[in-house]
Amino acid sequence: DWTSDVFIDATVEELKSRIGGDKVVMGLSGGVDSSVAATLIHKAIGSNLYCVFVDNGLLRKNEFEEVLHSYKDMGLNVIGVDAKQRFYDALEGLTDPEAKRKAIGRVFIEVFDDESNKLEGVKWLGQGTIYPDVIESVSVKGPSATIKSHHNVGGLPDFMKLSVVEPLNTLFKDEVREVGRALEIPETIVGRHPFPGPGLAIRILGDITADKVKTLQEVDYIFIQGLKDHGLYDQVWQAGAILLPIQSVGVMGDERTYERVVALRAVGSVDGMTADWIHLPYEFLGKISNEIINRVKGVNRVVYDISSKPPATIEWE
Numbered sequence: 001d002w003t004s005d006v007f008i009d010a011t012v013e014e015l016k017s018r019i020g021g022d023k024v025v026m027g028l029s030g031g032v033d034s035s036v037a038a039t040l041i042h043k044a045i046g047s048n049l050y051c052v053f054v055d056n057g058l059l060r061k062n063e064f065e066e067v068l069h070s071y072k073d074m075g076l077n078v079i080g081v082d083a084k085q086r087f088y089d090a091l092e093g094l095t096d097p098e099a100k101r102k103a104i105g106r107v108f109i110e111v112f113d114d115e116s117n118k119l120e121g122v123k124w125l126g127q128g129t130i131y132p133d134v135i136e137s138v139s140v141k142g143p144s145a146t147i148k149s150h151h152n153v154g155g156l157p158d159f160m161k162l163s164v165v166e167p168l169n170t171l172f173k174d175e176v177r178e179v180g181r182a183l184e185i186p187e188t189i190v191g192r193h194p195f196p197g198p199g200l201a202i203r204i205l206g207d208i209t210a211d212k213v214k215t216l217q218e219v220d221y222i223f224i225q226g227l228k229d230h231g232l233y234d235q236v237w238q239a240g241a242i243l244l245p246i247q248s249v250g251v252m253g254d255e256r257t258y259e260r261v262v263a264l265r266a267v268g269s270v271d272g273m274t275a276d277w278i279h280l281p282y283e284f285l286g287k288i289s290n291e292i293i294n295r296v297k298g299v300n301r302v303v304y305d306i307s308s309k310p311p312a313t314i315e316w317e
C-alpha cells in the first residue's frame, strides 16, 4: 500500500544514490509540485540544491515576496530573481494567447539560463513534473510555461544539457499534497489552488501592461481573500479573476463612468481536464462584487462565469 512516509524514505534514498555529490538546479513556481519536489531533493542532497524563483510580474499580489520568504523558512537555498520588466517588455503589444505563452516561455528560459550559468558544475535539473503531466506533456492550449514543455520553443538552452530529475513523476496531485503535508511544507503552499505558468497574462484578455496587472492583482486579491475569509477556499479547486478587454457604462454619484469589467471564476475539478463552475453563495458574490467596485479604481462591473469544462475551458485564454 502507498503511504507518503514510505514514498518519502524510498525517494530520498534513491535521490541520494542517483545524485551523489552533484549539484542540482531547479526552478520554483510557488506551486505545490515544484515546492514538494524541491523539498525531497533538498532532504536528499541539502545545500547542493540551488533553487531559482523568478518574479515574472504576472504573479498574484504579494505572492513573490511571501513565497520567497516561505522557501527561505523551509531552509531551501533559493535565489529570487526580479525579471518583471523583461517579461513586460517581451509581452508588449502581444494579444494572441499563444503568442503570449510563447513569449513568457522564452523569457523564462533566458532568465533561468542566465541564473544557472552563474552556478559552477551543475549536472542536474530538478523538476516538479507529476504523473498527469507525463501523460499529457503538452496541454491542449499549447506548451505550458513550465520548463518541461519548453523543449519545442526555439533552440535548446544550456540547462537542457543537464540530466533531469523528477521525483514526483509517478504521483497524482492529491498524493503530492499528502507528501507535502508529511514533509511539513506550510499549508499556504500545500493547499494552494493550481495557478497557470503564464500567470495573470492569460487572465488579462488582450495586451498586457503593468497597470492592467496591478488592477487584476487587486481584484484577484479581494476575491481569493474573500474565499479564505468565508471558509470557501478549500471547497474550490481553482479560482481567479479575469480582466476583460471591454468597458461598460456605470454611474458613481452623479457621474457617468465608462470603465472595465472583470469576471470571477471558481471551479471544482479533480485534474483540470473537466471542471464544473461552483455555486458560490449569492450573498458572498454580492459582497465581493461591492468590495471590488468600491476599492479597485477603474472597475465598475463584475460578472460571474457560470460555464463548465467542456465546452468552456477553465482559463479564458
Ligand code: XMP
Pocket (backbone or CB within 6 Å): 101, 139, 140, 141, 142, 143, 144, 145, 146, 194, 195, 196, 197, 198, 238, 272, 273, 309, 312, 313, 314, 315, 316, 317
Ligand atoms: P484550461 O483553461 O485548459 O486549464 O481548462 C486547465 C488547467 O491548466 C492550467 N493552464 C495552464 N497551466 N500553463 C500552465 O502551466 C499554461 O499555459 C496553462 N493554461 C492553462 C489552468 O490554470 C487549469 O488549472
